Amino acid sequence: MRRATARLLQLLCCLLVLAGLSGSAMRMQVPVEAPSPDQANEGSAATSSDDPLSAPLSDSKADAPPQQPPAVGEPDAPKPAGQAAAVGGEPLKGTPVAESKAAAPSGPPGPWQLVFDEEFDVLDPAVWTPYWFRDCHPDSKKNGVKTCSSNVSVVNGEARLQLSDPGSGALLSTNPKDGVPGHVGFEYTTGYVEARIYFPGTCSGGIDNWPAWWTTGQKFPANGEIDIAEPLKGTMSTVYHSPAGHPAKWFTGCYAGGFHTYGVHRKAGSNDIYFDGKLEFSYPTSDGNAPHYLILNVGLWGDRQTLGPEGAVRVDWVRAWK
Numbered sequence: 147m148r149r150a151t152a153r154l155l156q157l158l159c160c161l162l163v164l165a166g167l168s169g170s171a172m173r174m175q176v177p178v179e180a181p182s183p184d185q186a187n188e189g190s191a192a193t194s195s196d197d198p199l200s201a202p203l204s205d206s207k208a209d210a211p212p213q214q215p216p217a218v219g220e221p222d223a224p225k226p227a228g229q230a231a232a233v234g235g236e237p238l239k240g241t242p243v244a245e246s247k248a249a250a251p252s253g254p255p256g257p258w259q260l261v262f263d264e265e266f267d268v269l270d271p272a273v274w275t276p277y278w279f280r281d282c283h284p285d286s287k288k289n290g291v292k293t294c295s296s297n298v299s300v301v302n303g304e305a306r307l308q309l310s311d312p313g314s315g316a317l318l319s320t321n322p323k324d325g326v327p328g329h330v331g332f333e334y335t336t337g338y339v340e341a342r343i344y345f346p347g348t349c350s351g352g353i354d355n356w357p358a359w360w361t362t363g364q365k366f367p368a369n370g371e372i373d374i375a376e377p378l379k380g381t382m383s384t385v386y387h388s389p390a391g392h393p394a395k396w397f398t399g400c401y402a403g404g405f406h407t408y409g410v411h412r413k414a415g416s417n418d419i420y421f422d423g424k425l426e427f428s429y430p431t432s433d434g435n436a437p438h439y440l441i442l443n444v445g446l447w448g449d450r451q452t453l454g455p456e457g458a459v460r461v462d463w464v465r466a467w468k
Contacts, residue, residue, distance in 0.1 A: 250467070251338050251340050251409060251420075251465070251467055252340065252407050252409070252420070252422070252423035253338060253340060253407075253409045253411060253418075253420030253423050253424075253425070254338060254411045254418065254420065254425075258338065258467035258468070259467060259468055260465065260466075260467055261334070261337070261466050261467060261468050262332050262334075262339075262464070262465060262466035263463070263464075263465050263466075264463060264464045264465070265303060265463050266300050266303055266304055266305045266461065266462070266463065267300075267303060268300055269298070269300045269305065271326075271328065271329065272328060272329060272330045273320055273329075273330065273331065273332060274318045274319065274320060275318070275319050275320075275321065275324050275326050275329055275331075276293075276295035276298040276316070276317070276318055277293040277294060277295050277317055277319075278293040278317050278319065278443075279324055279325070281293075281294065281295050282294035282295070282296070282314065287445075288315070288317055288443050288445055289315065289356045289357075289358065289443060289444070289445020289446065289447075290315075290356065290445045290446050290447075291309065291312075291313055291314055291315035291445040291446055292313060292314050292315065293315060293316060293317035293443065294310065294314045294315070294316060296310065297309065297310050297314060297315060297316035298316045298317075298318060303462070304344075304460045304461060304462055305318060305442070305460070305461040306455070306458040306459070306460050306461075307357070307442060307443065307444045307458060307459045307461070308444065308453070308454060308455060308457060308458035308459070309355060309444060309445075309446065309451070309452075309453050309454070309457060310453065310454070311453065312446060312451060312453075315355075315443065315444050315445045315446070316443065316444050316459075317441065317442070317443035317444075318440075318441070318442045318443070318461075319331075319439065319440070319441050320332040320333070320439045320440045320441075321439040321441075322439065323364060331439060332439060332440060332466070333437040333438060333439050334361075334412070334437065334438060334466050334468070335412070335435050335436070335437055335438070336412055336413055336414060336435060336468065337411075337412060337466060337467055337468035338409055338410070338411045338412070338466065338467045338468075339361065339374075339409060339410060339412075339440065339464070339465070339466045339467075340407055340408065340409030340410075340420070340464075340465055340466075341359055341374075341407070341408055341409070341442070341461060341462075341463065341464040341465075342405055342406070342407050342461070342462040342463050343359055343375065343405065343406065343407075343408060343442075343459065343460065343461050343462070344403075344404065344405045344406075344459065344460035344461075344462070345357055345375075345377055345382075345401055345402055345403075345406075345459060346402065346403065346452060346456065346457050346458060346459065347377075347380065347402030347403055347452075348402055348403055349400035349402055349403065351380070351402070352377070352379075352380025352381060352402060352450075353377035353380050353381070353382065353401065353402045354380075354402075354450060354451075354452040354457045355444050355445065355446055355447065355450060355451065355452055355457050355459075356377070356378070356444065356445040356446055356447035356450070357376075357377060357442075357443065357444040357445075357459045358373055358375070358376040358377075358441070358442070358443055358444075359373075359374050359375045359376070359408055359441075359442055360372055360373045360374055360375075360376065360441050361374070361410070361438035361439060361440055361441065362438055362439065362441065363433065363436040363437060363438050363439075364436070364437075365436070366387075367387055367388055367389050368388075368389060368433070368434075368436075369433050369434070369436035369437075369438070370386065370387065370388040370431060370432070370433025370436070370438075371386070371387040371388070372386055372410050372412070372417060372438065373385040373386070373387070374408050374409065374410045374419065375401075375408035375421075377401070377402075378447065379447055379448065379450065380447075380450055381396055381397070382396070382397040382399075382401040383395065383396045383397065384397075384419045384426070384427055386417060386429055386431065388431065388432045388433055389432065390430075390432035391432075393427075393429035393430075395419070395426065395427040397421070397426075401421075405460075405462060406421060406422050407420075407421070407422050407423065408420070408421055412431075412435075412438070414435050415430060415431060415435075416428060416429065416430050416431055417429055417431055440464060440466075442459065442461055442464075444457075444458075444459045
């Protein structure tokens with residue numbers, strides 16, 4: 147009886163083992179149904195959102211430059227009243243002063259060090275203000291006209307100053323004390339400043355309008371005024387204004403319709419004027435060697451009137467050495 151019972155138990159165990167193996171085999175043989183495309187997308191999307199590390203990189207901005215967050219409590223500075231938002235139809239852009247394209251001035255020889263170089267690739271509002279204190283205002287006139295930023299443009303590496311009508315001209319100034327926010331400007335004392343300028347007109351008819359390239363100080367006439375190149379009634383001249391007198395020279399050559407260089411070597415007690423690298427005029431000064439800033443402008447002299455681009459003063463560059 148015991149033997150029969152033991153055999154029966156062994157038989158039952160074998161049957162159970164065989165049944166278990168058969169069940170495993172049957173489960174392995176059941177086909178697994180592939181997910182549909184929609185189900186696959188849903189699954190991957192869920193995985194991406196649930197696991198940031200597995201998210202796709204198709205929209206990654208790892209290669210983009212980092213952007214600075216806006217400063218808290220520092221809104222954009224308001225544009226000052228009367229300040230030009232654009233010159234020549236393009237936004238004003240600042241640019242660092244470029245390295246000189248000339249080793250030395252074309253005028254006086256010497257071991258000069260460049261301290262200012264404006265090539266007019268853009269108009270730098272930190273250096274230049276394109277009007278005389280107030281933009282296109284009837285109380286801010288020079289050479290008989292309002293000075294309007296809309297009449298200043300930068301074209302092909304040149305600053306161009308023109309008249310849009312008989313009462314509206316143009317001006318560029320480096321006066322650091324003109325009150326325009328962000329304007330650093332430029333001043334000099336002893337040294338040499340020079341500009342390459344095109345004055346419109348013809349040799350037979352003279353120079354158009356009333357343009358000028360000059361420097362002056364904060365107090366006139368005590369600090370003096372150096373009109374390096376100033377066509378008066380169509381004829382080129384250079385004039386110095388001070389309480390002690392007004393030495394001047396008139397030029398008989400042709401300075402209309404072409405580029406020329408005009409510079410002044412400012413020394414303690416005297417000035418030397420250079421045209422195209424040649425010393426043309428020397429005179430004593432009485433301005434105490436006060437700091438001077440740079441000015442380029444165009445206005446009207448009587449009926450000598452050429453409006454628009456045809457009458458524009460074109461400035462290739464302005465440089466200063468010490």
